[in-house]
Amino acid sequence: MSFKHRLRAFAAGAAFLASVPAMAQENYTADSTTIRKFYDSALTSHESYENLRYLTKNIGARLSGSPQAAAAVEWSRQVMEKMGLDRVYLQEVMVPYWVRGDKEIGRILSGRNGSQEVNILALGSSVGTGLQGLSAQVVEVQSLEELEKLGKKKVKGKIVFFNRAFDNRHVHTMAAYSGAVDQRGGGPVAAAKLGAVGVLVRSMANEIQDVAHTGNTRYADDVEKIPAAAISTKGADQLSALLKEDADLKFYMRMTCETRPDVLSYNVIGEIKGSEKPDEIIVVGGHLDSWDVGEGAHDDGTGCVQSIEVLRLFKEQGIRPKRTIRAVMFMNEENGLRGGRKYAEVAKSKGEKHVAALESDSGGFTPRGFGIDGNDAQYAKVLTWKSLLTPYGLHDLTRGGGGADIGPLKGQGTVALIGFRPDSQRYFDYHHTAIDTFETVNRREMQLGAASMAALVYLISEYGLDGGPAKAVK
Amino acid sequence: MSFKHRLRAFAAGAAFLASVPAMAQENYTADSTTIRKFYDSALTSHESYENLRYLTKNIGARLSGSPQAAAAVEWSRQVMEKMGLDRVYLQEVMVPYWVRGDKEIGRILSGRNGSQEVNILALGSSVGTGLQGLSAQVVEVQSLEELEKLGKKKVKGKIVFFNRAFDNRHVHTMAAYSGAVDQRGGGPVAAAKLGAVGVLVRSMANEIQDVAHTGNTRYADDVEKIPAAAISTKGADQLSALLKEDADLKFYMRMTCETRPDVLSYNVIGEIKGSEKPDEIIVVGGHLDSWDVGEGAHDDGTGCVQSIEVLRLFKEQGIRPKRTIRAVMFMNEENGLRGGRKYAEVAKSKGEKHVAALESDSGGFTPRGFGIDGNDAQYAKVLTWKSLLTPYGLHDLTRGGGGADIGPLKGQGTVALIGFRPDSQRYFDYHHTAIDTFETVNRREMQLGAASMAALVYLISEYGLDGGPAKAVK
Numbered sequence: 001m002s003f004k005h006r007l008r009a010f011a012a013g014a015a016f017l018a019s020v021p022a023m024a025q026e027n028y029t030a031d032s033t034t035i036r037k038f039y040d041s042a043l044t045s046h047e048s049y050e051n052l053r054y055l056t057k058n059i060g061a062r063l064s065g066s067p068q069a070a071a072a073v074e075w076s077r078q079v080m081e082k083m084g085l086d087r088v089y090l091q092e093v094m095v096p097y098w099v100r101g102d103k104e105i106g107r108i109l110s111g112r113n114g115s116q117e118v119n120i121l122a123l124g125s126s127v128g129t130g131l132q133g134l135s136a137q138v139v140e141v142q143s144l145e146e147l148e149k150l151g152k153k154k155v156k157g158k159i160v161f162f163n164r165a166f167d168n169r170h171v172h173t174m175a176a177y178s179g180a181v182d183q184r185g186g187g188p189v190a191a192a193k194l195g196a197v198g199v200l201v202r203s204m205a206n207e208i209q210d211v212a213h214t215g216n217t218r219y220a221d222d223v224e225k226i227p228a229a230a231i232s233t234k235g236a237d238q239l240s241a242l243l244k245e246d247a248d249l250k251f252y253m254r255m256t257c258e259t260r261p262d263v264l265s266y267n268v269i270g271e272i273k274g275s276e277k278p279d280e281i282i283v284v285g286g287h288l289d290s291w292d293v294g295e296g297a298h299d300d301g302t303g304c305v306q307s308i309e310v311l312r313l314f315k316e317q318g319i320r321p322k323r324t325i326r327a328v329m330f331m332n333e334e335n336g337l338r339g340g341r342k343y344a345e346v347a348k349s350k351g352e353k354h355v356a357a358l359e360s361d362s363g364g365f366t367p368r369g370f371g372i373d374g375n376d377a378q379y380a381k382v383l384t385w386k387s388l389l390t391p392y393g394l395h396d397l398t399r400g401g402g403g404a405d406i407g408p409l410k411g412q413g414t415v416a417l418i419g420f421r422p423d424s425q426r427y428f429d430y431h432h433t434a435i436d437t438f439e440t441v442n443r444r445e446m447q448l449g450a451a452s453m454a455a456l457v458y459l460i461s462e463y464g465l466d467g468g469p470a471k472a473v474k
Numbered sequence: 475m476s477f478k479h480r481l482r483a484f485a486a487g488a489a490f491l492a493s494v495p496a497m498a499q500e501n502y503t504a505d506s507t508t509i510r511k512f513y514d515s516a517l518t519s520h521e522s523y524e525n526l527r528y529l530t531k532n533i534g535a536r537l538s539g540s541p542q543a544a545a546a547v548e549w550s551r552q553v554m555e556k557m558g559l560d561r562v563y564l565q566e567v568m569v570p571y572w573v574r575g576d577k578e579i580g581r582i583l584s585g586r587n588g589s590q591e592v593n594i595l596a597l598g599s600s601v602g603t604g605l606q607g608l609s610a611q612v613v614e615v616q617s618l619e620e621l622e623k624l625g626k627k628k629v630k631g632k633i634v635f636f637n638r639a640f641d642n643r644h645v646h647t648m649a650a651y652s653g654a655v656d657q658r659g660g661g662p663v664a665a666a667k668l669g670a671v672g673v674l675v676r677s678m679a680n681e682i683q684d685v686a687h688t689g690n691t692r693y694a695d696d697v698e699k700i701p702a703a704a705i706s707t708k709g710a711d712q713l714s715a716l717l718k719e720d721a722d723l724k725f726y727m728r729m730t731c732e733t734r735p736d737v738l739s740y741n742v743i744g745e746i747k748g749s750e751k752p753d754e755i756i757v758v759g760g761h762l763d764s765w766d767v768g769e770g771a772h773d774d775g776t777g778c779v780q781s782i783e784v785l786r787l788f789k790e791q792g793i794r795p796k797r798t799i800r801a802v803m804f805m806n807e808e809n810g811l812r813g814g815r816k817y818a819e820v821a822k823s824k825g826e827k828h829v830a831a832l833e834s835d836s837g838g839f840t841p842r843g844f845g846i847d848g849n850d851a852q853y854a855k856v857l858t859w860k861s862l863l864t865p866y867g868l869h870d871l872t873r874g875g876g877g878a879d880i881g882p883l884k885g886q887g888t889v890a891l892i893g894f895r896p897d898s899q900r901y902f903d904y905h906h907t908a909i910d911t912f913e914t915v916n917r918r919e920m921q922l923g924a925a926s927m928a929a930l931v932y933l934i935s936e937y938g939l940d941g942g943p944a945k946a947v948k
Contacts (some may be wrong), residue, residue, distance in 0.1 A: 039643070039645065040643045043642045043643050043644075043645070044642045044643060168517045168918070169513070169514045169517050169518060171513065171517070171865075171866060171867070171922070173918075207917065207918075366840070366897050366899050368867065390869070391645075392645060393645070393842065393869075393870075395864070395867075395869040396867075423840050423897065425840050425918045425919045425922070426916050426918075426919070429916070442899055442900055442903070443681060444642070444647075444680060444681075444899045444900075445899045445900070448645070448899070
């Protein structure tokens with residue numbers, strides 16, 4: 001039965017041939033077979049899933065600078081050492097070390113409605129409140145613009161509560177996130193400038209949940225640093241409703257988080273040398289650090305184990321790529337991007353030529369495609385492979401994309417930055433929370449992603465991303 | 475931010491226009507806007523999700539003939555009554571009433587390795603073992619063919635254990651299911667013909683799990699009915715491993731299931747009359763019955779609430795369709811298909827003209843497309859709408875499809891049978907198990923499905939499915 005089905009799948013692929021005049025039939029068939037083998041192996045293997053289990057369950061949350069992050073570095077180095085790669089090495093990078101301290105307390109204090117606990121999580125990089133905590137009246141705004149208009153008089157001495165929700169009309173949840181996350185990043189500075197004493201930000205989530213979603217925030221050197229926390233979407237709705245009844249209510253928040261001195265950490269890198277153009281490098285990566293709550297499963301354990309899986313798929317199929325493939329576990333994506341910056345800095349100083357960098361940092365969900373940040377010729381080249389990718393549901397081959405860690409490579413030669421795009425619907429149910437756990441990852445979905453990444457990396461390794469017709473043309 | 479993003483979405487749609495010469499720009503824009511409104515509403519509404527919560531949590535599992543199935547009929551009638559539809563009615567159908575009885579016992583008895591409990595679930599329609607249960611030696615086979623070759627001598631008096639696993643290489647899990655489910659349907663008759671006393675079937679699942687997956691089996695009038703159960707994939711692996719060590723081990727199974735007299739039940743139907751061609755009917759449906767374990771969430775609570783949601787979306791947008799749209803909650807898909815057969819029988823006897831029937835019975839996951847079982851012209855017509863659907867990830871518009879409940883309509887005029895195709899990766903983690911619960915359904919994924927169904931139903935209601943160029947052409 002399986003065989004028949006696969007014949008059908010090949011036939012479907014073949015039907016696209018008419019639309020791919022630029023690629024010779026011969027190469028098409030060989031490439032199609034190689035890609036099919038990646039999927040066959042990925043879908044039947046448990047190795048990567050067990051890697052994820054170890055990373056999430058045995059190591060767990062691994063914020064930069066923490067002992068767990070160090071354990072993750074050593075573990076991923078060992079995993080790649082055992083794979084018989086051509087080179088596995090660490091790249092030193094100093095990272096910030098922020099610690100959350102005690103579990104936060106968030107409490108609505110209303111003379112009218114009594115006291116109610118709500119779930120808050122300090123935002124990454126936030127200062128603490130001191131052991132006593134702080135309590136103040138709350139001013140709710142929907143945007144930085146609205147805050148600006150209120151002015152100092154209405155803000156001074158208060159906690160500013162940014163409560164603009166995700167716009168759920170977006171089909172792609174990342175667009176909803178982009179439309180709300182300015183509150184988290186820019187809220188504390190904007191509020192402090194007007195004399196606020198603290199900030200609450202509605203959690204970055206599509207749904208009403210009891211868990212709070214942390215994430216990094218920013219301070220400015222010349223503006224007072226005030227404590228900032230994410231409040232669960234459920235808590236935000238409660239607070240907003242109570243404020244309508246009792247505008248004078250106070251909010252009590254207690255957070256003992258603090259930033260400690262920078263810590264030496266590492267990007268972890270494994271590579272398979274290219275047979276024909278070893279100096280042309282293709283990066284495939286994710287970030288090894290995670291927030292300090294939950295297990296960092298979808299963000300970004302899956303991206304790490306998928307990147308390692310790409311190398312495993314090449315090794316298992318006995319494929320020596322024409323160009324060098326480098327799996328990079330970046331450190332410190334969440335609260336500093338020091339790993340991504342360091343990687344680009346070293347690449348530049350060594351004069352390395354990166355053909356492409358592919359990042360998986362959108363969760364281990366069913367793949368939908370790739371976002372390509374490259375020039376017209378590079379994008380056109382990827383499109384010539386479309387018929388090899390659509391049989392696996394990879395229809396979304398769109399401009400724009402990339403990823404945070406690979407971003408600093410931009411402009412080094414003609415490197416194309418590519419973002420792996422899985423289905424986005426569930427990502428913000430888990431993102432930066434205590435419930436981003438191993439159990440929320442489906443083995444098959446994650447492995448389809450790994451095979452998809454391997455397929456694209458393979459095609460780039462075979463044909464490069466230079467403009468013009470595909471190299472496969474005879 | 476939302477607005478900008480939506481402009482981009484429209485622009486992406488517009489880019490496809492060049493490839494849709496058959497559809498006038500004017501209609502394209504209007505249809506595109508209508509469809510966008512369906513998605514906007516579906517993604518921001520919780521009504522359908524709350525319907526699912528009620529159906530799964532307050533009513534729960536609802537096997538045909540059970541009091542819960544009756545409650546589901548009355549509840550769904552009431553839900554549709556409140557919607558201001560043109561007509562809501564019940565369609566009588568006699569259904570089988572099978573009851574599971576006590577929780578099953580499954581036990582491996584090995585002289586060498588002692589006794590081990592494993593999870594089994596009686597297959598639907600199975601006879602019981604009697605109160606004492608039965609124990610017998612086990613003969614493991616991978617297929618009906620292998621069993622046939624063994625012959626009576628090696629099978630008589632034994633329990634036949636069908637242990638062929640899903641072929642996980644299939645990207646679409648439904649293909650893996652199709653490749654294994656003959657064991658469940660045909661196993662008991664084939665085994666009984668050779669004198670077996672019982673049957674165990676490896677659960678229809680992609681992964682190794684502790685839960686067993688039930689599902690219907692078949693008997694033949696002239697063959698002895700022997701008890702048949704699904705064994706969890708984990709239990710199947712254990713049993714198989716132990717058989718290799720001790721071929722003489724016995725398996726004890728106890729099941730008190732039985733089939734009782736048929737019960738009067740109903741298909742539940744709600745409709746919006748067409749303004750221009752009220753006699754042309756488009757069915758959108760799911761099945762209201764479920765297995766008696768779990769909550770029947772993905773199978774097929776989501777299909778039911780999505781079908782109701784399609785009507786809600788039309789009502790909310792104030793769209794009076796040109797053709798009649800009928801939401802049908804079919805009864806008894808799981809163990810008899812009596813509802814589907816009855817619906818087709820009544821349609822035929824009334825001489826109703828069905829243009830299309832769309833069934834959602836593959837889970838409430840992110841939509842990927844539709845499978846169309848129709849003639850060339852109908853399929854070509856659907857393809858002319860492709861550019862209206864792909865912005866929502868509906869790329870898989872392929873031949874073949876339909877659904878069990880709408881199947882009996884086949885051949886009535888030129889009705890096209892259409893299967894809604896969501897992402898399939900997680901379906902067989904839950905299918906027919908105690909863990910097919912409300913919690914496994916993601917609101918957004920389900921609602922994207924509902925909006926996708928509404929979009930296709932809308933286009934069919936506007937333009938029909940007659941062959942030739944789209945009606946929209948000027």
